[in-house]
Amino acid sequence: MSIRIERPEPHGGRLIDRVVTDPAAGKKLAKGAAVFDIKPTLDENGVPVRNVYREIMSTCYGFFSPVEGSMKQAEVERILKERRLLNDWVFPYPLVFDVSEEDHKKLGVTPGDRVLLRLKGKPFAILDVEEIYRIDQEELAHKTFGTPEANPEVVKEAFNKKHPGWVIYKSLNPVIYAGKYKIINEPKLRPPFDRFWFPPKKCREEFDKRGWRTVIVHQTRNVPHVGHEHLMKNAAYTGDTEPCHGILVNAVIGVKRKGDYPDEAIVEGHEAVNLYGYIKPERHMVTILLWDMRYGNPLESLLHGIVRQNMGCTHHMFGRDHAAVGEYYDMYATQILWGKGVPSFGFDKPVNEVPYGLKIRPQNMAEFWYCPKCGEIAYSGSCNHKERQKFSGSFIRGMVSEGIFPPGVIFRPEVYKVAVKWWKVYGYPFVTPKYLMEREKELEVDLPDMDI
């Protein structure tokens, strides 16, 4: 038996590709369809919390394979109960196209109709409506993330309006159009995101070019501090007969919570790690995923596993409090899910040991801190000294906000300068409601003109 680890197949067996690259063919598909302009999902204060265009992009370019569109009611119900699609493949979140009662009335759409979805005033995608149903947003929000009563293995606190993912589901419109999407007018990614755009098919081709058989992925929504860098370097020692060939950074781009870094600083900050030689560019590659983070810790890790398996990665590093905010979940909820399973979410075994589960391998990592005794960044599983200086994100954010140039042991100077570069652009080092509103106007894409 070979001990070499090969690139896994896409989740569901094949990569979904629902992008029409020929404009003439795209125009033909859109002819005669009802027209709807995509609107952001807003919270109770009118601040954008999601734009469904990101889900359409990630679906049509295959990041969410085998998902092909907005989910039917039976599929949403199965996901909430067992975290599986109707075709049995594991999937964590309901993904739906929602419209208001008012818009639904205006559109007059019924099952069997086609809707042309416009973005920034231009044709973008079509949705072939197969089913129309209504949701109770608050119930959906609760069931999506779990409750301490129903999911005691990992949920510690009831979700509420302080949780950004819960707010996304709570803020959805009540009418759902279920059906498959197809992008008919291919968007162009805007700088700086364009150079990090590697949809699964292109990403797998890039791995081939680079000769990467084993690739470990680093999920990020942060400008990387030195603790992140050490996590990447050390986790990458896993592999098979040799350390992983590649380290893939996959940054989540979309609406984030107040206090996270701007997306532009995140991608360029990670890029600086390889541009300035802290990890060789031949071994390190920065990419993006368009997604409004749900901050669902174990559930988010499932989505991350699916996306990165689809991109061709063999391993996924997971740390403490993975994709988490607050203390809603156990800080090791993700590692519990991947290490032994969470029966109340439908997994009595690790999610890569269940039928129709994932093939990507988890690399569950504990913590890195600075140990004065060791005189270096130490791994919690190795260092036994008592004095430890942790890379707390909020501590570092505080230091950045106060304008203190961080020492090189915390932030590489080139990475910090990237954060300051975007601070100068937006007048703030972190995400604010103003930033979210400005970004909502521009989004990450531009669309070519297309007359229909």
Place this chain on the structure above:
Amino acid sequence: MPKYIAVLLDDSRLQKLEGSGLEKKIEKMFGGALNAFNLEVSDEHTTKILEEFTTARIDSRGAITDVPIAFNRVVFEEIAKKKSLGPEVMEGVLARMAEIKEAAAKESEYLPAPDIEV
């Protein structure tokens, strides 16, 4: 269990502390790359801080973080004024809450970026 606030000390702050006797309480962090005080905060004062600022939270190290910059600035000013790291520092800070909140409101949308070449 009491929580703490890490008060970072750059060169200008260190100058203001000269002769205060507090120098010996400076903690060297990250191998001496960073100087700071760890100011202990009582449970009562911690509760008050968390009530006053919705963003404030206690991180994995037991430190009170994500407070407005104005709050951090006043904490240092009170330390320098009182030449102490005792509970009277936080009492002095909380007594200036109205001033802190006024300054914090201005910083919620704008913070001047450091004047460094990028």
